[in-house]
Amino acid sequence: MTNPPITNPPSLITDVLIIGAGPVGMTLHLALAAGGQKSLLLDCRPKEAQQGDPRALALSHGTRQLLEQINSWPTRAATPIETIHVSQKAGFGRTVIDRADYNLPALGYVVRYRDLASALAANLTDEAVLSGAEILDITPSDEQVTVTLQHAGQTRTICTKLLIHAEGTPGADPAVKVSDYDQHAVICEITPLPPFQGEARGGDGSRRPAHKNRAWERFTPDGPLALLPLGDEYSIVFTLPPTKADAVMAMDDKAFTNALQQQFGKRITFTKPGKRSRFPLALRLRDTLVKGNEVWIGNTAQTLHPVSGQGFNLGIRDAWQLAEILLKNGVDRNSLTTYAASRKLDRQGSAFFTDQIVRAFSNDFGPLKLARGLGLLALDLCPPARHFVAKRMIWGARAWP
Numbered sequence: 001m002t003n004p005p006i007t008n009p010p011s012l013i014t015d016v017l018i019i020g021a022g023p024v025g026m027t028l029h030l031a032l033a034a035g036g037q038k039s040l041l042l043d044c045r046p047k048e049a050q051q052g053d054p055r056a057l058a059l060s061h062g063t064r065q066l067l068e069q070i071n072s073w074p075t076r077a078a079t080p081i082e083t084i085h086v087s088q089k090a091g092f093g094r095t096v097i098d099r100a101d102y103n104l105p106a107l108g109y110v111v112r113y114r115d116l117a118s119a120l121a122a123n124l125t126d127e128a129v130l131s132g133a134e135i136l137d138i139t140p141s142d143e144q145v146t147v148t149l150q151h152a153g154q155t156r157t158i159c160t161k162l163l164i165h166a167e168g169t170p171g172a173d174p175a176v177k178v179s180d181y182d183q184h185a186v187i188c189e190i191t192p193l194p195p196f197q198g199e200a201r202g203g204d205g206s207r208r209p210a211h212k213n214r215a216w217e218r219f220t221p222d223g224p225l226a227l228l229p230l231g232d233e234y235s236i237v238f239t240l241p242p243t244k245a246d247a248v249m250a251m252d253d254k255a256f257t258n259a260l261q262q263q264f265g266k267r268i269t270f271t272k273p274g275k276r277s278r279f280p281l282a283l284r285l286r287d288t289l290v291k292g293n294e295v296w297i298g299n300t301a302q303t304l305h306p307v308s309g310q311g312f313n314l315g316i317r318d319a320w321q322l323a324e325i326l327l328k329n330g331v332d333r334n335s336l337t338t339y340a341a342s343r344k345l346d347r348q349g350s351a352f353f354t355d356q357i358v359r360a361f362s363n364d365f366g367p368l369k370l371a372r373g374l375g376l377l378a379l380d381l382c383p384p385a386r387h388f389v390a391k392r393m394i395w396g397a398r399a400w401p
Contacts (some may be wrong), residue, residue: 002335014040015148015331017160020167023057023113024298024315026120028164029128031323032069037099037331040158041129041352042149043167050117055187056235057116058215058228058309059224059323060108061099062395063316072123077115080106086376088361089220089263093373095380098389105215107394110230113235138163138319140292160330165296166319169284169303179283181358184245185224185306186238188232189274190260190387211268211387216307218264219361224307225263231256234270237306237364281305283355289340293333297322301349306360308393317396340362346396353392 019045028345029039067073067099080099084107087094101108115387137148145163149156150278194210209232214225223239231302238260240248248259253273260270284303298315305311322339329335369379379386 002347005187011146011157011159012040013159014038015161016040016162016164016326017042017145017158017162018166019147019300020165020300021045021131021314022167022298023116023120023163024319025166026117026124027067027070027072027316028297028319029324030072030120030123030322031325032071033324035327036325037327039128039164040160041124041137042133042147042158043129043133044134046130047121047131050121051114053113053115053117056189056230057111057113058108059116059316060110060309060313060394060396061104061106061170061329063313064109065319067119070120070123072120072202073120073392074115077119078109078111079231080213081108081215081229082106084215084217086379088369088372089218089265090377091369091373093376093380095376095386099368099387101383101387102394103389104394107390108215110215112229112230122365130226138294140294141291143337144171145293161293162326162336163294164322165294165300166298166301167300169299173285173286177285177287179355181223181281181305181362182241183239183281183305183358183362184242184278185280185281186236186240186245186276187250188236188238188276189233190236190257190270191233191272193271194226200377220263220363220378221362222263223362224358225260226266226306226309227268228309236273238263239281239307242280249276249278274287283351285351289343290333290336294338294341297324297350302351304351305388306355307354307357310354310393310396314346314350314396318343349392350396 016039018029018039018041021041025041032039064073068259074204082099082138084097088255097107118259132151134150136150139146144159146162147158192210209229211229211234213229215229218225222244225239228235228239248256252260254275257270282304284300286296297318301318303311320343325335325339379389
């Protein structure tokens with residue numbers, strides 16, 4: 001008796017296929033599901049891969065409002081940002097943005113990537129994600145896109161009406177414009193010390209972290225330095241030219257703490273730095289979000305400088321708006337065309353906002369330093385101007401009429 005031939009499983013057919021089961025891809029899937037539209041997530045990583053990711057994300061209050069609608073807000077894991085202090089090193093001018101001015105519980109929140117991923121994944125069904133899937137080929141046609149992949153030792157195909165790219169950073173692609181900032185971000189967590197005994201207590205006697213839920217954006221000639229409250233610590237984004245980043249990465253903890261202290265100033269004393277990592281910074285913008293039956297969202301569509309924490313929030317808004325349009329207009333190419341047009345203002349506004357901040361503040365040119373100081377002073381003294389910037393950070397283009 002001969003054994004039956006080994007055959008590959010039959011092709012799957014789905015209306016919407018999402019490549020990437022990170023937070024942006026999961027947000028799109030859950031937003032579509034809330035409106036009754038099924039979709040399938042593909043991910044090259046195993047299910048547990050995201051649970052070990054310690055990165056910190058700065059989420060706006062607008063992002064919280066969106067995630068709450070799909071029951072995916074990680075309340076206990078989120079540290080609120082109540083105020084943001086913006087200043088420049090060795091220069092005058094500063095401004096403070098306060099959540100009380102907008103009647104909000106917080107301007108934003110700091111959440112570890114793994115905690116946000118867990119909150120989203122908790123709402124997925126077992127059938128929602130095909131994990132450990134290696135994509136071998138993507139073949140578009142007039143009516144559908146066929147994806148060939150390797151999964152569980154077998155080659156299989158998936159046919160879909162719409163293919164959503166929501167995974168990874170744009171690489172070498174002629175459709176992606178790249179502007180290198182010649183800066184690297186060194187990131188880690190570090191503990192702030194209260195300036196005197198009792199400072200870490202609230203008015204009601206409850207324990208309050210030494211950072212008092214304040215974020216700092218400190219502009220230096222080397223690049224912006226961000227301090228984001230996370231639990232009892234600060235998540236640090238220390239922007240430096242590549243050679244200085246090399247030196248900082250090679251320092252022992254004491255030398256690193258001293259370098260950070262020198263860059264930031266004496267308002268806060270730091271101790272106990274955690275493990276450091278680094279990544280290069282560039283602005284990457286995909287010219288066309290839509291091609292046939294394919295669309296790119298999140299980091300696959302644009303990667304921004306981390307200053308002001310705009311990039312990830314922009315990706316969540318991508319996913320949300322795409323879900324709204326598909327649910328309203330149907331799953332077809334016309335919906336993708338509508339989506340691309342609708343994202344133009346938010347994408348270009350966010351890219352321009354972050355790019356101009358970096359280029360204007362990452363230098364020590366005297367006249368420009370004076371102009372920056374006057375600009376920060378004007379924001380502090382002119383509430384309408386400050387509110388415009390704050391609302392742009394909180395809600396993106398949705399804040400504009």
